[in-house]
Amino acid sequence: MAKTDTEEKVKEPEECTHDCSSCSASCSSRDAEPDPAALARKEMNKIKKTIAVMSGKGGVGKSLVTALLASATAALGKTTAVLDADITGPSIPRAFGLNKARAEGSPLGILPVETATGIKVMSLNLLMENETDPVIWRGALITGCANQFYTDVVWGDLDYMFVDMPPGTGDVPLTVLQSFHIDGIVLVTSPQELVGMIVEKAAKMAKMMNVPILGIVENMSYFVCPDCGKRHEIFGKSRLAETAEKFSVPLTASLPIDPKIAETVDEGRAESLFELLLPMAKQL
Numbered sequence: 308m309a310k311t312d313t314e315e316k317v318k319e320p321e322e323c324t325h326d327c328s329s330c331s332a333s334c335s336s337r338d339a340e341p342d343p344a345a346l347a348r349k350e351m352n353k354i355k356k357t358i359a360v361m362s363g364k365g366g367v368g369k370s371l372v373t374a375l376l377a378s379a380t381a382a383l384g385k386t387t388a389v390l391d392a393d394i395t396g397p398s399i400p401r402a403f404g405l406n407k408a409r410a411e412g413s414p415l416g417i418l419p420v421e422t423a424t425g426i427k428v429m430s431l432n433l434l435m436e437n438e439t440d441p442v443i444w445r446g447a448l449i450t451g452c453a454n455q456f457y458t459d460v461v462w463g464d465l466d467y468m469f470v471d472m473p474p475g476t477g478d479v480p481l482t483v484l485q486s487f488h489i490d491g492i493v494l495v496t497s498p499q500e501l502v503g504m505i506v507e508k509a510a511k512m513a514k515m516m517n518v519p520i521l522g523i524v525e526n527m528s529y530f531v532c533p534d535c536g537k538r539h540e541i542f543g544k545s546r547l548a549e550t551a552e553k554f555s556v557p558l559t560a561s562l563p564i565d566p567k568i569a570e571t572v573d574e575g576r577a578e579s580l581f582e583l584l585l586p587m588a589k590q591l
Contacts, residue, residue, distance in 0.1 A: 348416050348461060354388075357468045357488055358521065358591060362495040363509030364502055365474035368526035368562070369393075369495045371572060373471040374402040376493065378581035379588030381424045385466035388419065391430030392453045392483055393473040395442045400432045404575025410434055417460045424578050427465070429456045450482045457487050467591070476512045484516045491521035491591075493558075496550065498528060498542040503550060510554050522558030522587055523551050530564040560587045 360373040373389060381387045391399040400406050403422040410433040411418050419427040431452065432438045444452075462468070470487065473479050483489065492513045496506040513520050525547040530539045541564060551559050562568070562583060571580055581588075 344415050345458070348459070351415070351464075352462045354462060354465045354468050354488070356466065356490045356591070357470065358491050358493055359470040359472050359480075359483055359487075359489050359518075360493045360495060361472035361480060361509050361513075362474065362502075362506050363476055363512070364505040365396075367495050367497050367502060367506075368524075369474075370398045370402060370471050371526065371562075371568075371577075372493065372495045372524045372584070373469050374399065374572065374577035375580055375584040376588055376591070377426050377467070377469045378424070378578040379583075379585045380467045380591070381426050381578070382581040382585065383588060386425075386464060388427035388429075388462055388465050388468045390453075390456050390460075390468060390470045391428070391432075392456065392470050392479055394431050394449045394452050394479065395444070396473065397430040397432040399428060399430045399471055401438070401575060402572050402577040403428060405433065406438050406575065408433060413461065415461050417456075419460055419462065422578060426578070427462060429460050446478045450478045453479050454482055454486055476508055480509075480512070484513070484518055489518050491519045493521055493587075493591075494523045494550075494556075495526055496523060496546070497526050498540065498545050498547075500543070500546070503546050506550070507553075510550075514554075520554055520556050521591060522560065523547060523554075523556050524560045524562060524584070524587070526562045527564050528561035558587050558590055560584055 360369050362369055377387050377389045389399055391397045400408065403426065405420050405422065405428060408420045410420055410429060417429065419429045420433050421427055431442060470483055472483060494506055494510060496502055510520060525545060527542055528545055530541050532539065547559050547561060568580060
């Protein structure tokens with residue numbers, strides 16, 4: 308049955324991301340008078356390259372990789388930002404030592420918080436009174452928040468924006484890949500076969516959305532014994548080369564199991580670890 312004119316114009320509120328560039332429906336968002344602040348942000352926000360960091364699974368180190376890649380591009384003299392799209396589990400502010408910082412508003416929009424090296428950061432925890440307060444929201448609010456971080460923040464002129472994605476292939480990853488201008492994806496995995504299987508879901512999602520996979524980072528890849536110097540593959544043999552070949556991914560990197568890395572990030576000094584992913588950052 309053909310849709311009526313009214314049905315064509317109405318879009319369910321829970322489906323609306325308020326990003327009219329990805330939608331042809333006529334609704335209140337499209338029909339409203341242009342917001343002068345939004346027009347000003349559109350002129351100011353010039354993001355040359357936006358890269359999503361995802362895995363399809365939690366607990367593999369997406370936030371770590373996001374922080375390290377941002378730190379590396381900043382160390383290369385590039386203007387860099389991190390958008391924390393993991394709305395219900397934001398950890399980016401703590402990695403950069405911003406756990407006590409708060410984002411502020413301005414007539415133009417939300418002002419991101421800057422790290423010690425000038426990386427611009429936006430995360431829900433920068434808007435919360437306490438960083439441990441839970442976010443008990445349904446999907447529409449979560450995706451709307453992620454989208455507002457992209458459209459309503461005064462990012463300015465950026466060389467790189469890294470988007471720290473939530474786990475899975477659900478609402479937020481779909482919104483990001485559809486509504487943001489994503490230039491590519493960096494996948495994060497670990498050696499376990501189960502993790503590899505789930506990460507392949509994210510890789511296939513990227514392919515279905517016609518977004519190129521720029522690189523793969525295998526976290527917790529190995530452990531070097533501090534006493535004998537021998538390298539141990541605690542979580543099994545590395546699957547990095549196999550996965551990269553399967554999806555024709557040009558860039559790869561391995562991160563070790565190292566308590567010093569975890570300690571440094573927990574202390575909010577992720578920027579001091581930029582050399583770990585510097586070779587990959589140079590080629591992004």
